[in-house]
Amino acid sequence: MECYSEQSCALAVDGELAPDEAQRLRDHLATCRRCRDLVDALRAENRVLSESLHELPEETASPVGFSHLGRSWVWGDLALMAAVLALGSISSIWFDEVSIPAALEWFNPFSSSGRTNLIFSLFDHFALGGTAMLTDYAAVVGFLSLLLLFGGALLLGRGRLRQPGLRLLIVLLALSLPSLALERRKGDFVTVAANETVDDTLMAAGNTVRIEGVVNGDLLAFGRTVEVRGTVKGDMVSLAKRTMVSGTVEGRIYTFSESLDLDGLLGHSLYGFAQNLRVNDRGRVGEGILAAAGDVTIEGDVKRSVDLLTSGNADVSGSIGRDLTMTGVRLTLTNTARVGGSLNARLRQLKEAHIADGATIAGKRDIQVQVRKSQLTRPKFYFHQAVWFAAAMLVGWLGLLLFPGFFRATTQAVGSGWLSLGLGVAVLAAVPVAMIVIGITLVGIPISLMLFAVYLTAIYLAKVWVGAFLGRTLLKPSGATRGDWMLGLLVGLLILTVVGFIPYLGGLVRLGVVCLGLGAFAAQLYRASRPVITA
């Protein structure tokens, strides 16, 4: 009998031969070694093909949230943003009149405009959040300062920075060189007219910065209002009270603004830190959005993932190509909302997730409630609390041992009540601002760093001083020995710890404790630094 063709054998191996034909082939194989070898080889080939293909390349390794910006990247990216801010600030001192304070006005809690939301957000965070005082504090207030300080270091090292980061790094490095190619403009009203083209990177600072023409390089803009109506071919870095893009930014946007409105086209991603972030219905984002913001509204199109850390609402009525990941208070997806990947939300309450029936979500809906009460049921929690408690006692004891006078006096100073509290609030808010201002100059960075260390230490010690004061007030010990002080601390800390767990109230109490302690510390520091006047 004649042998089968290779194609027939291939069809047979693929199971695509007609049944009678397949039977004839099988009969033939029993007698023909050559064909048997061929079929075996083809079978092996198919197996290899199938195995090779099923072993997906590494890039597809993560089953859910492909191309999703991982959580660990979030901080890296935010760090980069802070670094932009830092380096942007540094480079902006090339201007004769630095416009940074004006640009930062909204951020300054003492500004006459007074509508700064930061302090309120912070307050809200403490009052409602109720998470561990120190970590929260470092995360919220210290956030900017910390990253400002370490941003530079981050930029120096780690080849692990992702591509946008690297691009940005190049932009910033280019900036930090005494480059003459850079075009700088400043004034009350800086504008690139509609018929004008700037071929270099443009650095603009002014009350209003308006781009109506074309910037072929990157745009670095500082001002109260930054407006792009024309085209920016490179990236855009904006530090402003209000940023509006109704034209086109072909690169990325890195923004630190009170409000950002995107009405136009953005070629790549948006990285933002804003109180109010809007992508209006005409807005198009070529890649993703990564933002820490108060409120976010997305009415337009975002091609890839959206990652949000909000202190308020996230409203989506537009289209998101990939995953939507958010942490915040309230999430709304209207009937027109479209999410091409999964929805991952972490909210305070389940009822704050409003997903209309008509909203389309391709992937999983994972809505989690940030449950805090449940921690009380975990033994680990008590263990941690015990460790923290013991640590605080130890710190108190050490403090008393090393600086007995100062510790006792600070404890006393807590008794000034409203005065301490007021002073504390002021110090709490002013120090980060001071750190930024000091940190703007390279020389000031070490000072800023030291200030930060003292600041964090004082925040930690606040509960020790307040605790000791509270204990003393309650126990009213007759003596003033170290033992009395420690006993007071024990009782006071216990009360503070327990009260700290009361929902809502606890957060407020913790905030109050930090303010009181800080105020007492500041007052005592002030007294101690004055020449001693003996009565």
Added chain:
Amino acid sequence: MNAKRNMAKEPQPREGETRQMEGLGLENVIERAQSHDAEALGEIYSRYVRRVFGLCRYMLNSREGAEDATSEVFLKLQGSIESYDGSIPFPRWLLRVAGNQCIDALRRRQRGLKVFVEVEDGAAVVEAASSEPSPLGAVISTQERAQVRDTIARLPENYRVPLVLRYYGELSYDEIAQELSLERNYVAALIFRAKQELRRRLAPRSK
């Protein structure tokens, strides 16, 4: 705001539901998905997103394009799953849907040019005197398998697509023919030639 009006009924995810879903059989999950249960659709997504993405990745040769296609497949699934009748295994059905999506994308990419057309020598197959065993048969290491994947990725579209649909999507020749709007014989020829081309390209390396 109309947002409020749109929220007449809000699907409220219940705690632990996802976990319950994980334990459910595929049939149950599909049934629930067919009655527009968002959780069930989410479960299907998490079970098959990788598989679907893999197919799109191979077919479109672009990560970005594959992500878009994957999103589209699952977005459309909310409506199209109703048409699944259980006559073929669900994964195969889903991969067929994904295959269609990719072919649409390929056609769009070619701006109306026909991607898969039968050329004159259609079913004529170059017969290779292959008494030699295929170099593919000797592929065992991970590295070599990655090489195979790379080579497949570089094959011309009309070879790559049927090959991937057959050996990754595990579709039958008939199903592939349907997807590509080609004759079954022609599909067989394409797959056969694709493998020959693959062998040719891999041969010098494995020697």
